[in-house]
Amino acid sequence: xxxxxxxxxxxxxxGRFDAADRAPLIAVLGASGFIGSTVATALARRxxxxxxxxxxxxxxxxxxxxxxxxxxxxxDRRALAEVVSGADVVLNLLLYTxxxxxxxxxxxxxxxxxxxxxxxxxxxxLRADTRPGPRPIVVVPxxxxxxxxxxxxxxxxxEVDEPSSVYDRQKSAAEKALLDAxxxxxxxxxxxxxxxxxxAAGNAVDxxxxxxxxxxxxxxxxxxxxxxxxxxxxxxxxRDVAEAVLACVDHADALSGRxxxxxxxxxxxxxxxxxxxxxVVAEQTGRPPVDVVSVPAPEHAxxxxxxxxxxxxxxxxxxxxWRAALDLRTALTHTVTALIAEGSxxxxxxxxxx
Numbered sequence: 428x429x430x431x432x433x434x435x436x437x438x439x440x441x442g443r444f445d446a447a448d449r450a451p452l453i454a455v456l457g458a459s460g461f462i463g464s465t466v467a468t469a470l471a472r473r474x475x476x477x478x479x480x481x482x483x484x485x486x487x488x489x490x491x492x493x494x495x496x497x498x499x500x501x502x503d504r505r506a507l508a509e510v511v512s513g514a515d516v517v518l519n520l521l522l523y524t525x526x527x528x529x530x531x532x533x534x535x536x537x538x539x540x541x542x543x544x545x546x547x548x549x550x551x552x553l554r555a556d557t558r559p560g561p562r563p564i565v566v567v568p569x570x571x572x573x574x575x576x577x578x579x580x581x582x583x584x585x586e587v588d589e590p591s592s593v594y595d596r597q598k599s600a601a602e603k604a605l606l607d608a609x610x611x612x613x614x615x616x617x618x619x620x621x622x623x624x625x626x627a628a629g630n631a632v633d634x635x636x637x638x639x640x641x642x643x644x645x646x647x648x649x650x651x652x653x654x655x656x657x658x659x660x661x662x663x664x665x666r667d668v669a670e671a672v673l674a675c676v677d678h679a680d681a682l683s684g685r686x687x688x689x690x691x692x693x694x695x696x697x698x699x700x701x702x703x704x705x706x707v708v709a710e711q712t713g714r715p716p717v718d719v720v721s722v723p724a725p726e727h728a729x730x731x732x733x734x735x736x737x738x739x740x741x742x743x744x745x746x747x748x749w750r751a752a753l754d755l756r757t758a759l760t761h762t763v764t765a766l767i768a769e770g771s772x773x774x775x776x777x778x779x780x781x
Contacts (some may be wrong), residue, residue: 428467429653434502442512442657449471449476449676450468450474450475450476450493451475451476451515451516452475452476452477452513452514452515452516453470453475453476453478453480453514453515453516453517453518453520453676454478454480454506454510454511454514454516454517454518455470455477455478455480455485455518455520456480456481456501456510456517456518456519456520456521456545456701457468457480457501457519457520457521457522458479458480458481458483458485458496458520459479459481459482459483459484459486460481460521460522461521461628461634461665462520462522462568462624462635462665462668462669462672462681463481463485463518463520463521464485464486464628465478465495465591465626465628465665465666465668465669466520466669466672466673467479467485467486467487467491468490468669469489469669469670469672469673469730470488470491470673471488471489471490471491471492471494472490473603474492474621474675475493476493476494477491477493477494477495478494478495478497478510478514479494479495479496480496480497480499480501481498481499481501482497482498482499482500483498483499484496484498485498489772496567497509497510498640500571501521501541501545502540502541502544502545502548503754504548504552507519507545507548507549507552508552511549511552511553511563512545514563515563515564516563516564516565516566516676517549517553517563517564517565517566518565518566518672518676519545519546519549519566519567519568520568520672520781521541521542521545522542522685523535523538523542524540525657530755536596536622537596538593541602542594542597542598543597543600543601543604545601546567546601546604546605550604550605550607550608550613551612553565553608553613553614554608554611554613561615562612562613562615563614563615564614564615564616564617564675564676564679564683565605565608565614565615565616565617566616566617566618566619566672566675566676566679567601567602567603567616567617567618567725568599568618568619568620568621568672568683568684569598569599569602569618569619569620569621570592570594570621570684571593571620571622571661571690571729571736571738572590572592572595572598572623572736573588573590573595573598573599573602573620574586574589574590574736575590575591575592575595575731576586576589576591576730576734577589577590577734578734579734579735579736580659580694580735580737580768581692581694581737581739582688582737582738582739583688583735583739583741583742584620584686584687584688584739584742591729591730591731592731595731600662602618602686605618605684605685606618606684609683609684610684615679615680616683616684617675617676617679617682617683617685617686617687618685618686618687619671619672619675619686619688619689619743620686620687620688620689620738621663621668621671621689621690622660622661622662622690622691622736622737622738623635623636623637623639623660623661623662623663624661624662624664624665624666624668624759625637625663625664625762626638626661626664626666626758626761626762626765627762627765627766627769628665628737628759630734632663633665636706637662637728637759637762638762638766639702640700640701640704641707641708641759641762641763641766642766643703644704644705644708644716644717645708645712645763645766645767647714647717648716649719649720650698650701650705650715650717650718650719650720651719651720651721651722652698652701652719652720652721652722653697653721653722653723653724653725653728653732653733654721654724654733655698655721656696656697656698656699656701656721657686657696657697657698658674658697658732658734658735659694659695659696659697659698659735659736660694660695660696660697660700660735660736660759661690661691661692661693661694661695661736661737661738662691662695662700662753662755663666663689663690663691663751664707664729664751664753664758664761664762666752667751667752667753667758668689670749670752671743671747671749672748674743674748674749675687677747678746678747679765680745680746682743687742687746688738688739688740688742688743689738689740689743689749690737690738690739690740690751691738691751691755692737692738692739692740693755694737695733695755698719698721698754701719702716702719703755703756703759704759704763705717705718705719707756707759707763708762710760711760711763711764711767712767723735750752762763
């Protein structure tokens with residue numbers, strides 16, 4: 428049974444739909460993943476019908492009153508069409524992470540069908556959807572790193588992209604397919620560009636650099652930064668990201684057809700971040716903080732690893748009212764506490780790259 432105290436938080440806007448007498452159907456692609464499972468949990472507090480899809484099993488949130496889990500290969504267009512059939516909202520939260528980080532896209536041909544192909548197929552499927560009423564809402568998150576060499580420091584989304592990695596070019600291609608379809612009236616498409624996302628989700632593993640370093644600190648190992656660790660990162664807890672995705676649905680008419688930067692608006696150097704992680708782990712365990720040491724950058728490091736990008740979310744906030752609720756220290760404490768609770772003892776292999 429749904430928790431009535433949790434469901435009482437569901438009285439918020441939820442886009443514009445055709446049928447007022449039924450709850451909107453929201454298809455979450457990648458619902459078993461780190462961001463997908465957190466978004467599903469947030470949606471379960473709302474009066475919606477959920478279709479949670481992933482290649483493997485997707486946990487159904489306890490608060491969900493009407494939800495189904497579907498196991499399917501979403502790179503198969505026929506399977507994808509079945510999953511999104513009748514959906515009022517589609518959240519494409521798929522991400523190919525065969526190598527645990529964005530670097531997997533560089534050499535793995537399996538990344539393109541997931542990171543680009545699913546969005547292109549989704550556009551084709553919805554173009555053939557002739558049902559009356561408002562067009563479906565489709566949210567496909569991108570990455571602030573898509574800017575590439577087009578800018579650095581504090582950015583607001585008005586810069587010209589010059590993506591420099593395979594991953595960023597794939598995210599840009601998916602974004603273009605989405606926004607072109609929105610311009611044609613095929614769908615209402617929103618592209619929120621996300622910074623570094625971290626946190627602990629109850630049903631999925633965060634493979635990012637923050638959680639990897641927290642695990643390393645919990646194991647008593649030193650944390651290594653590359654070449655001094657002076658590069659700045661913008662960081663968001665996954666729960667704040669989930670609320671941003673929901674805001675994209677709530678305000679889809681105003682946001683459709685454009686890209687929007689999501690972030691804290693504050694930069695933190697990698698050294699300061701790792702030092703904070705070491706301090707939080709020490710606070711939570713009662714042990715001395717582990718050392719943070721600088722090492723030479725490895726050969727696989729790229730220009731992206733040393734480009735500071737901080738996302739200014741002012742434009743998105745002006746439309747939606749969204750802002751990050753958790754400050755970095757609080758978010759790190761939540762993450763470390765959750766890792767301790769799950770008995771994490773896993774080391775990390777990639778010290779800075781994410």
